[in-house]
Amino acid sequence: MNSAPAVLDRDGLSALVKVLVADGRTVVGPTVRDGAIVLAELTSGDALPYGWGVELEAGRYRLVAREDGAAFAHSAGPQSWKNFLHPSRERLWSADRTAEGEVSFTAHEPVAPSYAFLGVRPCDLRAIAVQDRVLTGGRYADDGYGRRRRGALLIAADCTEPGATCFCVSMGGGPSADPGYDLALTEVVDEEGHRFLVRAGSEEGARLLEQVPHRDADTVMESTARSSVDAARDRMGRSMPPVGLRELMGASLDAERWNDVAERCLTCGNCTMVCPTCFCTTTEEVTDLTGDHTERWQRWDSCFDLDFSYLHGGSVRRSPRSRYRQWLTHKLSTWHDQFDTSGCVGCGRCIAWCPAGIDITEEVAALDAERGTEAH
Numbered sequence: 001m002n003s004a005p006a007v008l009d010r011d012g013l014s015a016l017v018k019v020l021v022a023d024g025r026t027v028v029g030p031t032v033r034d035g036a037i038v039l040a041e042l043t044s045g046d047a048l049p050y051g052w053g054v055e056l057e058a059g060r061y062r063l064v065a066r067e068d069g070a071a072f073a074h075s076a077g078p079q080s081w082k083n084f085l086h087p088s089r090e091r092l093w094s095a096d097r098t099a100e101g102e103v104s105f106t107a108h109e110p111v112a113p114s115y116a117f118l119g120v121r122p123c124d125l126r127a128i129a130v131q132d133r134v135l136t137g138g139r140y141a142d143d144g145y146g147r148r149r150r151g152a153l154l155i156a157a158d159c160t161e162p163g164a165t166c167f168c169v170s171m172g173g174g175p176s177a178d179p180g181y182d183l184a185l186t187e188v189v190d191e192e193g194h195r196f197l198v199r200a201g202s203e204e205g206a207r208l209l210e211q212v213p214h215r216d217a218d219t220v221m222e223s224t225a226r227s228s229v230d231a232a233r234d235r236m237g238r239s240m241p242p243v244g245l246r247e248l249m250g251a252s253l254d255a256e257r258w259n260d261v262a263e264r265c266l267t268c269g270n271c272t273m274v275c276p277t278c279f280c281t282t283t284e285e286v287t288d289l290t291g292d293h294t295e296r297w298q299r300w301d302s303c304f305d306l307d308f309s310y311l312h313g314g315s316v317r318r319s320p321r322s323r324y325r326q327w328l329t330h331k332l333s334t335w336h337d338q339f340d341t342s343g344c345v346g347c348g349r350c351i352a353w354c355p356a357g358i359d360i361t362e363e364v365a366a367l368d369a370e371r372g373t374e375a376h
Contacts, residue, residue, distance in 0.1 A: 061352050133341065153205075240361050280303060
């Protein structure tokens with residue numbers, strides 16, 4: 001799209017939410033709940049987390065008040081858009097036995113909500129693109145994901161306030177939204193007021209923008225917004241070591257560092273649950289008390305679960321060492337072999353929400369240091 005950037009004020013952003021709701025869309029965006037900034041359905045722009053930010057560290061997340069009243073000046077929270085596009089539990093089909101003893105099967109294909117995701121961080125926009133490739137680009141497409149994804153409208157929010165656990169720049173991303181959005185917002189709060197630079201990335205995005213009060217952006221506003229995003233690029237709290245990750249992980253399968261991390265890892269699977277790209281699932285059957293009705297459900301699974309690698313006779317990966325190594329090696333190395341991309345977008349959720357405070361960037365740096373020592 002080559003349409004000129006526009007400017008919305010707070011009322012204009014609220015009007016955008018009203019237009020989306022009037023269009024029959026389920027608007028999902030950040031809001032404050034239970035001491036965190038979570039993703040939930042919004043019926044009004046007033047529900048956005050104006051005046052709230054977060055403090056992050058390894059194994060630590062705290063909601064903090066901001067003086068500037070910004071709505072999107074916070075880092076990735078405990079959820080990602082995966083929770084909506086690739087839900088943690090989904091019914092696939094049901095089976096019923098009739099009085100005559102015959103069995104009939106019914107596929108469960110509910111009408112997917114027409115989502116509008118408001119405030120998608122650039123790292124999460126990249127994660128959605130990765131999941132698109134994984135869940136719809138292969139030979140065995142996830143039909144449920146495809147239905148939800150096709151109807152989803154993406155409104156990105158450029159990052160102007162990276163957290164202490166963010167490292168997207170070192171993973172080839174950045175605080176500015178990549179193509180793939182319908183609208184992209186850059187929030188600016190200064191002496192000139194509170195406003196949002198808006199870029200349309202699709203015809204649908206341009207159509208929506210025309211329906212809300214806005215004004216054309218001048219060069220000063222564009223420059224101010226660009227400077228805010230550029231400054232964020234230099235304030236990442238973490239960085240992945242500048243090494244060839246695919247080669248490093250392949251050469252580190254027997255590294256001593258895996259024993260060190262295994263002593264700290266609880267194998268709880270938190271990292272895979274909060275990760276915006278982890279996609280593994282399993283299936284389970286649920287039968288009612290009569291035995292005449294059965295349902296098959298798909299639910300999230302984790303490579304940290306002992307049953308994940310279960311074969312006849314037991315699990316292949318019994319130790320915390322082998323399970324953590326599998327997760328990190330797949331994420332940073334063999335994911336390329338399967339999907340021609342990394343499985344990590346540098347959002348930092350796995351660091352913040354690890355109860356043991358294990359830091360993926362620290363572990364990779366330690367593996368690189370160990371390989372360097374062995375080389376000499």
